[in-house]
Amino acid sequence: MNKVPPPSQERLALLRLARTPGIGPMNFSRLLGLYGSGIQALEAWPARQKRAGHEAPAIPSAAEMEDEIAALQKTGARHLLRCDADYPLLLTHVPDAPPLLFIRGDSALLSRGGVGIVGARNASAAGIRLAESLSAELAAAGQCVVSGLARGIDTAAHEAALYPGLTVAALAGGLDQVYPPENAALQEQIAEKGCLITEAPPGTVPQARHFPRRNRLIAGIAAATLVIEAAQKSGTLITARLATEYDRVVMAVPGTPLDPRSRGGNQLIKQGAVMVETGTDILQALPQHLPHRQPAPWQRRTPAPLFEQPERTDQAARPEKIPAPQPARPHMVAARQPASSPAPAAEPQPPLPLRDRLLDLLSHTPIAVDEVVTRCQFSVAAVTAALGELEMEGLISCLPGGQVVRLPDEA
The missing domain is CATH 3.40.50.450 (Rossmann fold)
Incomplete structure (x- = not known):
């Protein structure tokens, strides 16, 4: 088994963020788009939850994540983050792609x-x-x-x-x-x-x-x-x-x-x-060619290293040229902050709570997805991804004819 380098603090933060209850693919991407790194997003999440009136999330500790990494390695398994080079190629084109996977094998x-x-x-x-x-x-x-x-x-x-x-x-x-x-x-x-x-x-x-x-x-x-x-x-x-x-x-x-x-x-x-x-x-x-890999929505031109790197002492070493990022997808545009001149630090405005708005909007009477998009004022991609998450949680059902309905709460 190849020796896996120790995770950097950024990778640990990403793993802890992805393993925090209540953070799904959409929240994960929005937080990283908003704060720029897993470390900053992880630090900001408890305060955001508190302001929203939610209980403090049970964020796994760094020690817990390191123990999980070690336990996985003993069985030949490991974590796979959305930003890893061997994350499934076609899954990078899915708007609600899971931020974290667990794999064992090739x-x-x-x-x-x-x-x-x-x-x-x-x-x-x-x-x-x-x-x-x-x-x-x-x-x-x-x-x-x-x-x-x-x-x-x-x-x-x-x-x-x-x-x-x-x-x-x-x-x-x-x-x-x-x-x-x-x-x-x-x-x-x-x-x-x-x-x-x-x-x-x-x-x-x-x-x-x-x-x-x-x-x-x-x-x-x-x-x-x-x-x-x-x-x-x-x-x-x-x-x-x-x-x-x-x-x-x-x-x-x-x-x-x-x-x-x-x-x-x-x-x-x-x-x-x-x-x-x-x-x-x-x-x-079958398609003759597969599309190119899409970078994670939040990745910047100079992302933080995900594994600890030994210090380079040779002066001839030059940084690798990193290609310009792909344009943001429609549902991620609102999460990115425009470049501007330095300004007084301010708490970023939280993204609109799409999940909560959808649950409030939907009822036991079917409604067209197009109408849901209009009422929510989010992009089609964002609403579709969020509806997919809710369906997977058993909270709603997508019906033929482009309609959606909220399912009765379990007794």
Whole structure:
């Protein structure tokens, strides 16, 4: 195992910020865009919460994070921050990309694009055979197979791509959790030959509310998503919908309308998904080139180092030339501060509480997303990302026809 350099104070601050309850992808990006570094954002967060009338957040200490780093390294796992060079390539183009991931295995697989293969847990024998065949054909062609390690279609897809080591498993729980139990050996094999990835910290037991986040990883990492057997109301279709929102290729295998497991795929094909019968159909539909990596929204021209660097003594050493940053995405524009001449220091104005405004605006009566955007006065990208977060938390539901509704509170 390669020795990992000790984290810098900036990296520790970023890890602590990402692991603080209440800080999701949008808050993480806005805070760093506002304050410029993890250290400053971490120092400012408790006061901001207090002014907003919230309880002081339970921020992990530096010692706790160092212990977590050491524990992960013992199992061959590690943290992966949004600003790391081996963060999944296509996930950098997702507005609500998670700021922190946990991985074990070959991180290079995360940026190969590839195909997400998802489908029913109670898959038919024919569906499982097809998943095995298509996955093996994709792996033989050098394509990485991404799936969720669930029973049925997921398991078949992983197993067929395991021999060449071209499979990524997105988990709903922590890397130290095994689900389903019968896939314990397969999970370990994927860690050794492929890659395991999750948003969930160590110790997180998989629960129903965690699976939408796993689905987001599958849709975000892969260049295309293939559905093999899915009911009309299933997590598989959530993955397909997310792939569509991320501007990825969506494919589906057709089936008999007499089988409920075929209705989801048939519905996707009616809506424009690529119909797949052979591996050639998949390969022909894949994009020829992957886009360039997007820098993290908050990264500046001279970002703070994420690992401690030994002091350079050779005078010939010159700083690396850093390319100009990409233009800010629409939903990040408000979070950036314009350059200006020095002025008296002042507390930056907090960003508008989009999450709270959405929860106040939404009710048990469906409303069009376009109307939500108009009423919130945020960009479409910001509202869409925030709605996605709320849906993953089980607070709202996105309905057909571009509508959204708030779900009843649990008793």
